[in-house]
Amino acid sequence: MNKHPDYLLNKISGPKDLKKLSIPEMEKLAKEIRTLILEKDAAKGGHLGPDLGIVEATIAYHYVFEAPKDKIVWDVSHQTYPHKMLTGRAQAWLDPDHYDDVTPYTNPNESPYDYFAIGHTSTSVALATGMAKARGLMGGHENITALIGDGSMTGGLAYEGLNNAAIEKHNLVIVVNDNQWSIDKNVGGLVTALKKLRDSNGETEENPFKAMGFDYRYVADGNNIQDMINAFKAVKDVDHPILLHINTIKGKGYKPAIEDEEAHHWVMPFNLKDDKPTISMPKGPTANSVAIAVIKDQINAGIKIMAINAAIPGVFDLDEIKDKYPDHYKDVGIAEQESVAFATGFAKEGGTPVLFENSSFLQRAFDQLSHDTAANDLPLVMMVAGGGISNQSKTHLGIFDQVMISNLPNWIYLAPTNLAEEKAMMQWAIKQRKHPVAIKMPTINVTEGNDSKIIKDYSNIQYQVKPGKDVAIIALGDFYQLGAKVASKLNATLVNPVSANILDKDTLDKLAADHKIIITLEDNAIDGGLGEKIASYLGNKNVKVLNYGQKRVYTDQTPVKEIYKQNHLTVDQIIADIKAL
């Protein structure tokens, strides 16, 4: 039921209604939008600070421009709750029964006001350069805008886009939303440059955007609706690229989000009265706590560790390393390419880099993983989080990193089946100093495992086999428990293959000789995964092979159970498949 039937927002079915409002009415609307962001985030979790900060700029944009004819590309699109509310989707905030109707990122399937599905940073300007060029060739005249900021400016693609935008001779407005923050504290030389611009009210000559040739404008208070309307009116229908630098407050309107911006970039459900989370975190060891403990032990043992991440320390609970061991911590900003190249240089110089990467964002660094790390065969240790089948948006799926890394030469890709194994793999990876090693952190809850029973040396991959008969189930990483369930029902052989890309051929030969059917299970895409390698290796043997994983399709906020069903990943489906053979 609509919690706020009295809200002005109820009357806004799209930008055309917004255009009828006065400034005071729009200011009232801004307050309503802030309340709604907070209420829904408190209930469901979501991005908070970025959305609170961009409310006025969004209202002003839709007041001045003629969307969807005029087009705006929202960088990362994690700040588009106000945009969604103003473009026909307010019910998804007004009415808790409809909280799940709307996805958290821009989504062309949801609205003509959303132009791309976007979830990674730094792409908006680059996409807009292509759009503006096509508009010219197609004979269009609409305004094309890219809104970038909130840390996205540290990604190299932002610069590649700016570099090309700067020399164009047509309409293109780049809004730099400078809220002085990314997910974690904003890092780097550009921060210095933006600060000089803010401190001089946009007037310093040390202006990287002017140096590149941009017509540069500055708005000191990007949370003032009138100022933003004036600024947008001044740049509408221009015939050349303009860079509009706006200074906004991340988290505006919610004191805890201003006082601790990092913790409020994205939030779990929380209590609006005291800002405390309403969901308690699991007690006991986790994939993160195991990794952090290993880092601390190694540093204390005198190993020259550097814990490296690209603006996502919170994902790994790295704050403890950052605070207690600052010489052993490096956040490169949202710049995954730099994170891998930095780690590669660090390893070459004799240090021990441990990278903490998110499966989906790591895609940005594929060439560095290949050209820099693998071709030079340097001993990086890389912990990958979020790798596996998930209910995420299609821009955030974790089923591709294993394919990307494990098919490159020299990389050893390990997948622990429990926490004791994660620890042992990480300790070995740090010690070996020979090759780059990636470790797929379990994304499903796994058991703690028994430290004394775990292999400590992964120089030669040896499959761990629990003998059964007729059928052998090779179950990688956190799908080992799924394999165990199937094996127990069939009295089948259960195999932990340890690695996603190095085959234990002796054991495979024996398994093929002793079994009729071999099943592979992996929490990953089938295409390019471990299963296909095993099927290929066993292609000349007298054994049937069935590969299980996610098909080569984008799921989009699909519940995991449903994805499992679609891919025959339930115990019953797998057993039925085996029996049907």
Next chain:
Amino acid sequence: MNKHPDYLLNKISGPKDLKKLSIPEMEKLAKEIRTLILEKDAAKGGHLGPDLGIVEATIAYHYVFEAPKDKIVWDVSHQTYPHKMLTGRAQAWLDPDHYDDVTPYTNPNESPYDYFAIGHTSTSVALATGMAKARGLMGGHENITALIGDGSMTGGLAYEGLNNAAIEKHNLVIVVNDNQWSIDKNVGGLVTALKKLRDSNGETEENPFKAMGFDYRYVADGNNIQDMINAFKAVKDVDHPILLHINTIKGKGYKPAIEDEEAHHWVMPFNLKDDKPTISMPKGPTANSVAIAVIKDQINAGIKIMAINAAIPGVFDLDEIKDKYPDHYKDVGIAEQESVAFATGFAKEGGTPVLFENSSFLQRAFDQLSHDTAANDLPLVMMVAGGGISNQSKTHLGIFDQVMISNLPNWIYLAPTNLAEEKAMMQWAIKQRKHPVAIKMPTINVTEGNDSKIIKDYSNIQYQVKPGKDVAIIALGDFYQLGAKVASKLNATLVNPVSANILDKDTLDKLAADHKIIITLEDNAIDGGLGEKIASYLGNKNVKVLNYGQKRVYTDQTPVKEIYKQNHLTVDQIIADIKAL
């Protein structure tokens, strides 16, 4: 035999000998190095302009710094012929019998003066940020230098590296070798910024490097040895990051290379007297000429084509499009991420982008191919050159792009077996407007093919089968001719699978039913390739499957014949394998 026993260079076994020379002697040395670059390039081909331009800076570097204790990372490392000559490898230029002794890029296996194997652009600063950080933690005190330029500054990773370098508190020297050029004409806003700096003798306040916080220095004549020695002496052992901008002349000392810098970035063997190539190009249609003809036809037919590339028009003979159809041509600079994002925006706006990418360099754009193009399922057409097994350096192998792209959802990866098929695939890809399509341009000479016999619609992949018996050979793309040879010797079935990632399951079922053995051949890595997909699909059938391609290892300037042998890719080896089954 040494062609120049009288050269001073004969006495330079390493930097220590260089340090004994006077300025006039070093100037003489510079002349000798230029002559040697020209002589060897005339005989063998290679990078020319970049090496001619960096001679004096290289001499000055080794005169001032203490390599290999002090370390320099050469961006792209295509300008390191002078460096190699000064670090014990001069015989590979002095003596034609030894021309092949030395590889064209930095190579740690070749010399302790080479720190990384590098062949892609924009990585040097990023690698150096990690090295400098490790030096601090390891207690070292050496100078760390990154030398970047010659177009490499347009790649986003360069900016990510600069962004992190700018805020460090330790020694790090970044030399920006500004020769106003990349492979093709340098593109973008940074060019504007560098020009302002050159025009003001480094003194304009519109300085993007100072804005980021760098201590900035300028050398107006980077081809003056004394000036470069002074500049390097001034920055040696500094305790903070310095950006040293040097203005050099690409191609210096060879008039044709200055007058047409693009044509002399990299050269085929040529005659020093008239600069004309000594190897004649093949007559008749090629993979390039077919693609260019399709582009022209489509533009003339009114299709809103944009031919896009990332600073490598020469690789595809795109100059004709650039000159005759400038509205349909876009070079984004060395910025592969931007090239794909630009094309994605262009497609979304209704235009028809045709990307021309190099297999190895395209690795830089993996995330855009996934997150931007594929997740939004937009109709890009992408022609990929250099995809296949080659004798290239390990940083330039073409066996990974198919793996990278074809395992992503929505991408259709086509591989023509002859030129008529390439044309038909390209025409269909442009027309279909539904999905992104990559086309692997043949790298081995293929036949022209018969236009009238070629399929014109690739909406449903249908394998092309020439029936034989017992054995079926599925031979992808330019390995079709290898498959034909094997098939003819065995009277086997020969199959053109058309696509590297979409299976024709009906035909595979029939092949499995009618044959004892199925062989897959692909000019690509086996890991993550088509063969594994076919082995996986046929895992539950009563048929043996053997996959052929390159193993998951980096080859490094290995002759193709040798790679074929190592991977059982000769006709005799394949037949022996089949008979042994």
